[in-house]
Amino acid sequence: xxxxxxxxxxxxxxxxxxxxxxxxxxxxxxxxxxxxxxxxxxxxxxxxxxxxxxxxxxxxxxxxxxxxxxxxxxxxxxxxxxxxxxxxxxxxxxxxxxxxxxxxxxxxxxxxxxxxxxxxxxxxxxxxxxxxxxxxxxxxxxxxxxxxxxxxxxxxxxxxxxxxxxxxxxxxxxxxxxxxxxxxxxxxxxxxxxxxxxxx
Numbered sequence: 497x498x499x500x501x502x503x504x505x506x507x508x509x510x511x512x513x514x515x516x517x518x519x520x521x522x523x524x525x526x527x528x529x530x531x532x533x534x535x536x537x538x539x540x541x542x543x544x545x546x547x548x549x550x551x552x553x554x555x556x557x558x559x560x561x562x563x564x565x566x567x568x569x570x571x572x573x574x575x576x577x578x579x580x581x582x583x584x585x586x587x588x589x590x591x592x593x594x595x596x597x598x599x600x601x602x603x604x605x606x607x608x609x610x611x612x613x614x615x616x617x618x619x620x621x622x623x624x625x626x627x628x629x630x631x632x633x634x635x636x637x638x639x640x641x642x643x644x645x646x647x648x649x650x651x652x653x654x655x656x657x658x659x660x661x662x663x664x665x666x667x668x669x670x671x672x673x674x675x676x677x678x679x680x681x682x683x684x685x686x687x688x689x690x691x692x693x694x695x696x
């Protein structure tokens with residue numbers, strides 16, 4: 497009987513993980529959902545490649561953030577648009593929405609992430625170290641510059657995938673410091689602005 501109970505315990509442990517939402521409530525997350533084993537960004541890479549060519553942005557590199565993926569899973573993808581493949585991937589924060597029920601918003605003070613295309617601007621040294629200005633190119637993210645939404649890093653973001661929801665931001669796509677360091681050369685040496693495409 498003890499053996500059966502032991503087996504049941506480990507099946508439940510392997511199948512589920514407890515995570516914490518922004519209200520501090522614990523919840524179970526099915527690991528197969530977190531892993532998103534079947535996710536392949538190739539269709540999004542092709543779409544972003546076409547967008548950058550049409551709009552005369554950088555056609556060599558682009559970034560895709562898929563907010564539909566659990567925050568403990570890699571959902572930030574630096575892509576080689578010419579080779580149509582991912583070259584660097586990592587975790588990225590979701591906006592807290594400041595207690596609002598909305599998942600995304602373009603309103604100042606909302607604290608939410610915004611969907612759409614972003615142009616990466618100048619590099620500077622901010623409150624969290626190295627950061628890059630962002631400019632929203634769509635109606636869904638046209639206020640990100642005024643909202644001080646920037647690309648930066650924070651130590652609260654793990655470098656590797658985890659089975660719980662990671663920390664939240666006030667709308668900034670926030671990376672692990674080591675991942676930001678890895679992508680810096682691509683951003684700094686780009687001959688044309690690199691585009692971030694936030695999708696869900």
